[in-house]
Amino acid sequence: MYPDTLASETGNMEDEVCYSSVSFVKSEEIKPREEQSVETQSEETVYTEVKKTGIQAEPSPSQTPADDGPLPGRPRCHRAVVALGLLTAALLSALVALVAYLQLRYEDASIANQRLHLKMVQLQQEKETLRMERDHLSMTLGVIFQFSDFPVDHYCPISGNSTQDRKCSRPCKEGWxxxxxxxxxxxxxxxxxxxxxxxxxxxxxxxxxxxxxxxxxxxxxxxxxxxxxxxxxxxxxxxxxxxxxxxxxxxxxxxxxxxxxxxxxxxxxxxxxxxxxxxxxxxxxxxxxxxxxxxxxxxx
The missing domain is CATH 3.10.100.10 (Mannose-Binding Protein A, subunit A)
Known part of the structure; x- marks a missing residue:
């Protein structure tokens, strides 16, 4: 009869364990905590007590693999996307700055070329003027050398008393x-x-x-x-x-x-x-x- 007595006592013990577990859960729910903390703590307590007694509890419908928290790779992917966006923005900014710099250099080079062209034209005009003055002087001397005694006052009178400049332009001597x-x-x-x-x-x-x-x-x-x-x-x-x-x-x-x-x-x-x-x-x-x-x- 001993085995029956042992079985009866074992059953009483299991009932007491279950009862004590339920009483424990109820006492825990009465404590003033935030709703999410109480639910989480109760589920953990029940899971612990059931594990001790060997009773397997079925998972709560709300406790699904999707709610276990974000996957480990998701934050890294997010950081990579952000980093890639920042790098792209930096490259675009650098490209825009480079284009603006090249445009500025092109404009400066264009202005420099225009100034150089104007300077070349000016130098060419000055060269042509000097050439004409040289030819004019050579022809003037050729005319003067036709005379053995050139009457400068007749052909080249003084044009102004202040400068004493002479201009050789008369076709005839004075009085002719x-x-x-x-x-x-x-x-x-x-x-x-x-x-x-x-x-x-x-x-x-x-x-x-x-x-x-x-x-x-x-x-x-x-x-x-x-x-x-x-x-x-x-x-x-x-x-x-x-x-x-x-x-x-x-x-x-x-x-x-x-x-x-x-x-x-x-x-x-x-x-x-x-x-x-x-x-x-x-x-x-x-x-x-x-x-x-x-x-x-x-x-x-």
């Missing part, structure tokens, strides 16, 4: 008249023989006037005036071996004669008809004279 690339001097102060008139013109680098065209003849006649009856101006025409020749050796063809008989030297007389003003005169008459020389062409 310019017409169709020639300069003419009408000597009205003294009377000369024809030969003396020729020498006087030669001393000034000119010659007695040579009339080639109707226009020149009209110009000469318009610049002569009466001063005595039958007094005129010697021109560079003389008869040699019954032929009229100009002082440069060329033979006269035609002419604007009033009369050309008897005498060997020619003078132009002031006339109302410019195409009839020449007269043959004795070479020892004392007349006024007209000198002619080529006009000086200065470089522009």
């Amino acid at each position: 008249v310019y017409y169709q690339s020639s300069c003419y001097q009408f000597i009205c102060s003294d009377d000369f023989y024809w030969e003396d008139s020729k020498n006087h013109c030669n001393k000034s680098g000119a010659h007695l006037v040579i009339i080639d065209t109707k226009e020149e003849q009209a110009f000469i006649n318009n610049h002569t005036k009466f001063y005595y009856k039958e007094y005129g101006y010697w021109i560079g025409l003389q008869k040699t071996e019954d032929k009229w020749q100009w002082v440069n050796g060329s033979e006269l063809i035609g002419g604007y004669w009033i009369t050309n008989e008897k005498h060997k030297c020619a003078a132009t007389m002031p006339s109302s008809d410019p195409l009839k003003s020449w007269k043959a005169k004795d070479c020892y008459y004392r007349y006024r004279l007209i000198c002619e020389m080529e006009a000086t062409v200065w470089p522009d």
Whole structure:
């Protein structure tokens, strides 16, 4: 009968254990705690007591694997994504800064190229100006060297008293008249023989006037005036071996004669008809004279 008694006592003990466990759980639920803490503590206490008594308790429906907390790899993945985003933002910022820097450098280089181009153009213009000034000076010296005694005051007068600068631009010497690339001097102060008139013109680098065209003849006649009856101006025409020749050796063809008989030297007389003003005169008459020389062409 002993075994029955042992079994009966064992059963009583299990009942007491279960009862004490239930009483323990109830006493724990009465304690004033937060709702989530009480539930968690009760479940842990029941699990512990059941394990001691060998009774297997079924898991609570709310205690699922999904509620065991976040998986170990999820925080690491989140940190990696954040780090990757930060790295991408940093790279984009660096790229934007690099593009802005390159754009600034490009603009600076473009401005520098424009300034260099303008400087090159300016230097080229200065070079061209210097070349033109050099050529102008060379041509000016070429004109001056044509004279054995250059009359600088006649051709290159002082342009300003303050600077004393000279400008060589006159085609004719002072007191001479310019017409169709020639300069003419009408000597009205003294009377000369024809030969003396020729020498006087030669001393000034000119010659007695040579009339080639109707226009020149009209110009000469318009610049002569009466001063005595039958007094005129010697021109560079003389008869040699019954032929009229100009002082440069060329033979006269035609002419604007009033009369050309008897005498060997020619003078132009002031006339109302410019195409009839020449007269043959004795070479020892004392007349006024007209000198002619080529006009000086200065470089522009």
